[in-house]
Amino acid sequence: MGRKAIPEKIKKKIYQEAGMACSMCGESDVTTFEIHHIQPYSDNNEHEEENLILLCSNCHAKVTAGEITENEVLRLKISLMKGNNSAPQQKSQSNNVLNFNSGVNNGVVANKVEIKTQKKFIKISAPEGTIASSANHRNYIKRLIDRYHEFKTADVGKVKMKYTIIYGAIKKEFGAKWDMIPISRFERLVVFMHRRIDNTILGKTNKARNIKRYSTFEEYLQKYGS
Ligand SMILES: [Zn+2]
Structure with missing residues (x-):
């Protein structure tokens, strides 16, 4: 898994x-x-200038978490490439920077066109074999992360809650963003997340009282599986 330096x-x-x-x-x-x-x-193992953007660790975590969408990042990147380096302070501002030629599909198609003029076609799809490539696996892990946040918030309160921590912990443990982890390691990630939830104060309390903290993947599939 050697990764070239930028x-x-x-x-x-x-x-x-x-x-x-x-x-x-x-x-x-x-x-x-x-x-x-x-x-x-991992899409192409290249560091291409038009695919890179500078972020603080806070915002990076939000991007990893999906709180900031890939589209938003792309728009920002395009505006940066056009020489606008004043970062938007509000999300709405970033929407004004570019006029996509179509309101359809969240401008994804337009994004592709913009990027393509720079170098090559950038596809928006999850790499095969990753958790992101399977909706069931991805959504189940996302649910566990949400559950963890719910439990952790109960422990520390909303003000002190740091949503970025768990993403960093996963990345540290598995060496990749949570949804870029190979599906072959899914079970291990599930165990990791279950443990994290169980180790919160609320998790421990519920466990001691025999209250369910989460559904198993099998239960999840029965209920929501596609
Ligand atoms: Zn930032």
């Missing part, structure tokens, strides 16, 4: 393009910037 020249360009600030929230007082691959690196 060439310094490209890194520098990405930093410059973003004006040394997070492309999403505009924050420049950041300990660690992260260069995000808009299309997963």
Whole structure:
């Protein structure tokens, strides 16, 4: 799973393009910037300038979590490439930057066209064999993550709740974004998530009282499986 480092020249360009600030929230007082691959690196194992964007770790986690959609990131990237490096402070602003030629399909088609003029066709699809490529597997893990957040929020309260932590923990343990983990490791990820939920205070309390904390994948499939 050796991953090439991003060439310094490209890194520098990405930093410059973003004006040394997070492309999403505009924050420049950041300990660690992260260069995000808009299309997963594993798609073609390349670091292409037009596929990279500078983010703070906070925003990066939101992107990983799907709280910020790939479309939003793409739009932002396109606006950056057009020389607008003032990061939108509100989401609505980013929508004004570009006029997609079609309102249909969330502008996905238009995005492709824009990117294509730069270099090549970038497809929006999950790499085969990853959790993201199977709706059932993906949605079940997403549910566990939501459940974990629900339990953890009950422990620490809304104000102190950090939604990014679990994504970082998964990435650390499995070496990939949660939905980019190979399906072959799905069972292990499920065990990991169950444990995380069980280790919250509410999880422990419920476990002691024999209250169910989550459905098994089998139960989930029976109820919601497609
Ligand atoms: Zn940010």
